[in-house]
Amino acid sequence: MDTKNLNICHFLTARSLGHFTNGAGAIYRKNLKILKHLVCQDTTSLRNVWMKQSKSPVVYERGRIYFDNYQCCFSCANSSPKLLYKMPKCSKMEKIEDALLSECPVGELLPSLLDYKSSLITVTANNWLFRVSVNTGEVLEKVFLSSLYRFRYVTWDVPQESLVVKSAQNRQRAMVAQEVNIKQTISVYYLILNYLLKNNPYALIGYIETNEKVFGNHVIDATISHGILIVMYRMGLVRLYNFQWITETYTSKKVMLGQKCQWNGTTGIVGDTPFGIPCNITVTDTPPLLFEVPCLENAFQIGGYPWHYIITPNKKKQKGTYHICSLENNTLAENGIQDMKCCSLECDWIYFHPDDSGRVVHVGPNQINVLRLKETPETDHQHQVTEDFVILAKREAKLLHSVTVTASGRVVKKRFEQLDDEPEQETFKIVDYEDELDLLAVVAVTQTESEGRAHIDLYNNQTGTLVKTVPLVEYWDVTYSHRIFFDRETVVHIEQKPNRIFCCYVYKMFRGIAEEEETLNLQKSC
Numbered sequence: 001m002d003t004k005n006l007n008i009c010h011f012l013t014a015r016s017l018g019h020f021t022n023g024a025g026a027i028y029r030k031n032l033k034i035l036k037h038l039v040c041q042d043t044t045s046l047r048n049v050w051m052k053q054s055k056s057p058v059v060y061e062r063g064r065i066y067f068d069n070y071q072c073c074f075s076c077a078n079s080s081p082k083l084l085y086k087m088p089k090c091s092k093m094e095k096i097e098d099a100l101l102s103e104c105p106v107g108e109l110l111p112s113l114l115d116y117k118s119s120l121i122t123v124t125a126n127n128w129l130f131r132v133s134v135n136t137g138e139v140l141e142k143v144f145l146s147s148l149y150r151f152r153y154v155t156w157d158v159p160q161e162s163l164v165v166k167s168a169q170n171r172q173r174a175m176v177a178q179e180v181n182i183k184q185t186i187s188v189y190y191l192i193l194n195y196l197l198k199n200n201p202y203a204l205i206g207y208i209e210t211n212e213k214v215f216g217n218h219v220i221d222a223t224i225s226h227g228i229l230i231v232m233y234r235m236g237l238v239r240l241y242n243f244q245w246i247t248e249t250y251t252s253k254k255v256m257l258g259q260k261c262q263w264n265g266t267t268g269i270v271g272d273t274p275f276g277i278p279c280n281i282t283v284t285d286t287p288p289l290l291f292e293v294p295c296l297e298n299a300f301q302i303g304g305y306p307w308h309y310i311i312t313p314n315k316k317k318q319k320g321t322y323h324i325c326s327l328e329n330n331t332l333a334e335n336g337i338q339d340m341k342c343c344s345l346e347c348d349w350i351y352f353h354p355d356d357s358g359r360v361v362h363v364g365p366n367q368i369n370v371l372r373l374k375e376t377p378e379t380d381h382q383h384q385v386t387e388d389f390v391i392l393a394k395r396e397a398k399l400l401h402s403v404t405v406t407a408s409g410r411v412v413k414k415r416f417e418q419l420d421d422e423p424e425q426e427t428f429k430i431v432d433y434e435d436e437l438d439l440l441a442v443v444a445v446t447q448t449e450s451e452g453r454a455h456i457d458l459y460n461n462q463t464g465t466l467v468k469t470v471p472l473v474e475y476w477d478v479t480y481s482h483r484i485f486f487d488r489e490t491v492v493h494i495e496q497k498p499n500r501i502f503c504c505y506v507y508k509m510f511r512g513i514a515e516e517e518e519t520l521n522l523q524k525s526c
Contacts, residue, residue, distance in 0.1 A: 036437045039468070039489060039509055040458065046470035046491060049080040050506040058502045060485045060492045061101045062118070064134060065504060070096040070122060073137065076490050081506055085137035093126045098154045100163060101134070123154045123165055127276070143257060146276040157224050162205065164224045204257050204270070206247050208281040215239075215286065221298070228290070232298040236314040240291040250283050291327070302327060303352025304360070304373050308383070310350055322350045324360065324373075324385055334376055334384035340364040354433050355461060359388060365427045366393040368442065370464060389464030393426040393444060429454070429478075434486045439467065441486040445476050452476040456484070456491065474505055 038044055052067070052074075059066040065074045065081060071090070074081040099122040119140060120132040127150065131141040145151050145165060153166040210222045210231060218234035229241040255261050255278060257271040268275025293300065295311035296319060302309045307327040312318055324336040340348050340362070348364040360371040368391040373383045430443040440459040445452055454476035458468040472493060476482070481496040489509040496502050 032436050046507045047510050048473045049508045052504050054502045058494045058504045087137045096122045097152045143271040144273040144276050206281040207279045214283050238300045241287045253280050305358035395425050430484045432486045
């Protein structure tokens with residue numbers, strides 16, 4: 001059945017007759033296509049339906065808003081957010097430091113029905129790793145990490161497969177070493193766990209330390225992603241190592257959560273207090289180097305197809321200039337130097353498009369370039385960067401003269417040109433991508449006299465065509481920190497004001513034109 005030109009009524013009729021049942025996820029994709037049509041129609045308006053203040057950071061994740069360090073959760077599934085659960089009050093030592101949303105893995109047989117539901121993986125100030133139900137706040141699993149080091153961060157190694165729990169840098173040991181005139185060592189500890197396997201929700205891979213003694217001087221940070229250990233240095237150098245090779249070579253003893261273990265003369269249960277998890281991966285020599293590159297502020301991104309990376313050359317005067325290079329042979333792509341030459345207070349930024357198309361998004365104050373990597377006709381190994389489409393800010397054309405002659409004949413010379421992010425001109429502040437509707441959401445801000453006004457422009461992700469513009473009712477202060485989340489028919493705006501006051505605004509799409517008295521003028525109360 002040809003559904004290319006059908007309207008929504010025809011879609012619904014065809015769906016009820018079973019025309020979209022062939023193929024996995026066909027009905028789901030058609031439902032999202034219907035939702036996209038509804039969201040983009042002129043008669044659909046964006047209404048501010050809810051606002052809440054907090055003295056702690058506010059987090060939005062997959063239709064849920066978390067307050068009070070993840071202790072309080074609101075669901076955005078309804079027409080306005082509703083309280084989903086509220087955990088009992090806890091001490092500062094029990095507060096949640098960081099969290100990850102885990103969803104059911106595809107194709108895995110799990111031991112319990114609860115394991116098929118989404119959960120929140122959290123690390124607390126007293127070094128416990130919890131798996132918490134996102135619907136009730138109930139603790140499903142818990143693992144004690146260590147009593148020796150402070151673990152503060154949790155992130156994915158491979159999304160929804162293996163996770164990394166990272167400690168804060170151990171500078172106390174470095175200070176002691178400096179006092180006795182021995183080599184300074186700054187340590188970062190990692191726990192690598194396979195998550196949600198068949199026999200146990202957590203299966204321990206290893207516990208590793210990165211320090212200057214093994215990886216060289218001036219190590220300032222490190223992380224693990226997709227099986228690669230990424231080590232960063234103070235001089236702007238980034239080095240990549242094969243983490244699988246490290247675990248296979250330097251694992252001194254395999255340990256399993258929940259089982260008895262003897263370590264350094266102490267016996268205990270792995271993952272239970274006070275034993276925790278022993279550091280069973282001891283790297284004694286520098287591992288084989290996979291790749292290294294110098295870059296400004298350790299800003300290093302990998303993406304595209306085939307693999308490319310984006311860096312800024314390691315010189316301060318090069319800030320704002322980005323090089324797109326091949327990861328295979330370290331060569332610069334044709335037209336791979338991207339420089340908007342912005343004259344602005346805030347620097348432009350660049351990243352690989354999150355839609356897995358291999359494209360690159362370069363955002364400036366008044367221009368957004370969506371770039372594509374293509375093979376050059378002359379060679380198979382070099383690629384060129386081409387322009388896919390460009391989004392320009394809506395600005396009035398003004399003639400800028402560096403020399404002005406007054407009525408009396410006096411010549412006035414301007415010392416400074418107008419900035420690209422002048423408050424009176426429309427300026428791009430945030431770009432978000434809605435993967436299910438395949439729309440780019442661009443937040444544009446204009447300062448009018450004493451107040452700032454913002455609106456969200458929705459663009460077709462494939463062509464860059466403007467689809468819809470929706471205004472935000474609250475004032476936008478460019479000196480505050482802002483985050484925007486566009487999730488299907490919901491828009492969440494999180495704003496951080498002075499004195500650690502956080503405001504969360506929630507918008508919902510409604511059919512029909514909203515009446516002015518129905519719009520909540522919440523900026524006065526915030």
